[in-house]
Amino acid sequence: SQQGEEDPQALSIQEGENATMNCSYKTSINNLQWYRQNSGRGLVHLILIRSNEREKHSGRLRVTLDTSKKSSSLLITASRAADTASYFCATERDSSYKLIFGSGTRLLVRP
Amino acid sequence: GAVVSQHPSWVICKSGTSVKIECRSLDFQATTMFWYRQFPKQSLMLMATSNEGSKATYEQGVEKDKFLINHASLTLSTLTVTSAHPEDSSFYICSARGGHDEQFFGPGTRLTVL
Numbered sequence: 001s002q003q004g005e006e007d008p009q010a011l012s013i014q015e016g017e018n019a020t021m022n023c024s025y026k027t028s029i030n031n032l033q034w035y036r037q038n039s040g041r042g043l044v045h046l047i048l049i050r051s052n053e054r055e056k057h058s059g060r061l062r063v064t065l066d067t068s069k070k071s072s073s074l075l076i077t078a079s080r081a082a083d084t085a086s087y088f089c090a091t092e093r094d095s096s097y098k099l100i101f102g103s104g105t106r107l108l109v110r111p
Numbered sequence: 112g113a114v115v116s117q118h119p120s121w122v123i124c125k126s127g128t129s130v131k132i133e134c135r136s137l138d139f140q141a142t143t144m145f146w147y148r149q150f151p152k153q154s155l156m157l158m159a160t161s162n163e164g165s166k167a168t169y170e171q172g173v174e175k176d177k178f179l180i181n182h183a184s185l186t187l188s189t190l191t192v193t194s195a196h197p198e199d200s201s202f203y204i205c206s207a208r209g210g211h212d213e214q215f216f217g218p219g220t221r222l223t224v225l
Contacts (some may be wrong), residue, residue: 004142035216042117042218043155056163095209097143101155 006089006102012093014110019076021105023089024069032065032101034074045086046074046087081111117217124195125225131191132135132220134205138183142209143210145214146178149202161188195224 006023013019023032035043049056049065049072056063056071063074064085070085090099114137124130127137134144143162147155159180160168165205177199179191188207188221192199 010200032214040219043206043216045213045215048213079192083205089154096160098145098157098160099206099214100157101147104154106152 003021006087006105009103009106010106010108012108012110013079015081016078017079017108019079019083019109021089021107022086023072023074023091023102025072025091025100025102026070027091027093029067030094032063032072032073033071033092034061034063035088035090035101037088037104038070039085054070076107079107082107083107084109113137113207113209114217115141115205115217117203119220120218121221122160123225125224126196127194129144129191129193130195130222131189132203132205132222134188134190134204134207134217136186136207136209136215139207139209141186141209143208144182144188144189146180146188147204147206149219151218153183153204155204158190163170173197187209192222195222197224200224 021051034046037043047058048061049063060077065072086104088104089102116135118133122157147156149155160173161180161182162183163182163185169175182188192207208214
């Protein structure tokens with residue numbers, strides 16, 4: 001079963017703008033991860049944030065985690081057309097290492 | 112990063128036949144591999160966890176007799192869809208985990224059952 005929801009389901013922005021995607025989950029977690037998927041392809045790991053971390057940066061990506069609200073956000077700054085993809089959050093709940101994925105956000109960056 | 116391959120990348124089969132999908136970790140030993148299914152424009156749904164040398168653990172609602180998983184070595188797990196039907200048509204993705212937090216995903220296999 002899916003762990004949670006992401007919003008928005010779809011996001012269309014102009015190149016150069018920032019894109020923010022949100023993820024909510026239901027149970028306690030060990031960590032939360034963000035992945036990108038280009039159409040019909042496999043997943044690319046973007047960033048992992050542990051339950052005791054609140055914010056993490058990687059290049060143009062910024063991830064926040066609020067365990068009290070059971071939510072996370074992914075910010076992509078200065079977006080590019082190549083950022084067009086679906087973005088998924090995934091939570092790892094326990095030592096089983098299982099990943100439970102959110103519903104995903106389809107991002108379109110218009111050139 | 113580590114590389115995970117899947118074979119085949121796509122397969123078309125007739126209803127009632129069985130299809131085997133391979134997942135290989137190319138440059139690391141994967142103690143655990145996972146199999147996911149993804150329907151068009153939907154998220155990934157975890158099907159089962161595959162541990163080398165032991166029986167796979169299936170998620171609720173996944174038929175273990177229909178989706179046979181074998182993790183024969185630390186670099187190979189196979190998923191066999193038995194007696195496939197059109198409703199089994201989907202994108203099947205595996206991931207592999209070594210001794211670190213990150214899971215590495217294969218490129219996926221698109222199965223079409225006619």
